[in-house]
Amino acid sequence: MQTKIAGTTMPVLEITLEAGERIIAEGGDVAWLTPGLEMETSTGFGSRGKGGFMSGLKRMVGGGQLFLTQYTASSSGGFVAFAAQLPGTIRELAIDSADEYMVQSGSYMVSTPDVEVSVGVQKKLGAGIFGGAGVVFQKLTGNGTAWVQLAGEIVEYELQAGQSLLIHPGHLALFDSTMELEFASIKGIKNKLFGDSMFLAHLHGPGHVWLQSMTPAKLAASIEPYLPDKSSSSSNDN
Template sequence: MKPVIAGTTMPILEIALDAGESIVAEGGDVAWLTPGLQLDTSTAHGTGGQGGFMSGLKRVLGGAQLFLTRYTAPSGGMVAFAAQLPGTIREVHIDAADTFMIQSGSYTASTTDVEVSVALQKKLGAGIFGGAGVVFQKLSGSGTAWVQLAGEITEYELKAGESLLIHPGHLAMFRAEMPLEFASIKGIKNKFFGDSLFLAELHGPGHVWLQSMNPAKLAAAIEPYLPDRSSDNSRP
């Protein structure tokens, strides 16, 4: 297996597969692929070999699809995935000592023994993310995963006893063993939160990846410029 991440602001993940090799991804995210690959869609994919419908439901709660697609190359081939937002695609190596939490929607693809599941959900009120709150997925098992991070990336290595307050939309990825709490910070007024701001407090030791682009704020910024579909539907 030979993965290549190419491009700049809108990167492409291209994975060359040797004969008999497979990867798993959300089916609708594929950009292009060579003929001859075998595609198999199932709830069992993305469960680290633990399979089953309930495992698929847990993945859905984390923002992924119920059915994931397994791409297998009987005699070799290639499959490519395109970033959905300006930013970067990172390769993450996972084993029993290295598990990661990623923001919902960041998962792109993985090798077959990686498990993608919901790990944290938090309602933060109607002012953030359209009232849906924040959801993080856990990458565990054994293998390699590729994740999409939005905008520019800043990394911090927090020592034991250190912590960082982060807007949830900018918290892209962190090591799963790091404690995470949410708190309402008084004294900041803005259009989303009134007189308080919800922030995530991440505690060390561990590594954290922060993204400069907040997808929810980006969606809110362009919403006023989108066509009003409700008015179109009301026309005779």
């Protein structure tokens, strides 16, 4: 298996498979591929044999899809490409019992068959955070490789034992699953969502954390003023 990440602002992950090699991805996320790759969709992929449908439900709770698609190369091999959905970067993660990760919901792209994607953290913080959906992180476990898409520019920190960071939940993209995560209401920061307080993620070391400069919610808010007004269009039609 060979991989290449091409592009800059909107990168593309290209995976070349040898005969019989397989990868797993969420259904519908493929951008292009060579003919001859066998595609099969099931709830059981990525579950490491632990009950396919229940694993699919856990993925859904974590913001993923119920069904995953497996791509298997024929005797002649082939490649499949996946495009990032937001401006940012694609990162490759080696996953084993010593390296398990929490990734923000919607960031998981592709993995090798023995990586399991499940819900890791689910926290309601109020209607203003992520459109009322709360904060959700998917947990990546197993033994293999996964690729995730992170939004905007990425800043990394290695926190030592006793160190911690307060982070806006939308900017917390990826972190070691062994790190302790709490959510706290911080007084003294006036904002339009919570009045005189703001909810921040409190992440404790030791461990590695990846922070993203862009959040999907802020990107959507910046684009919204330029979108057509559907209500006025409906009125004109009548």
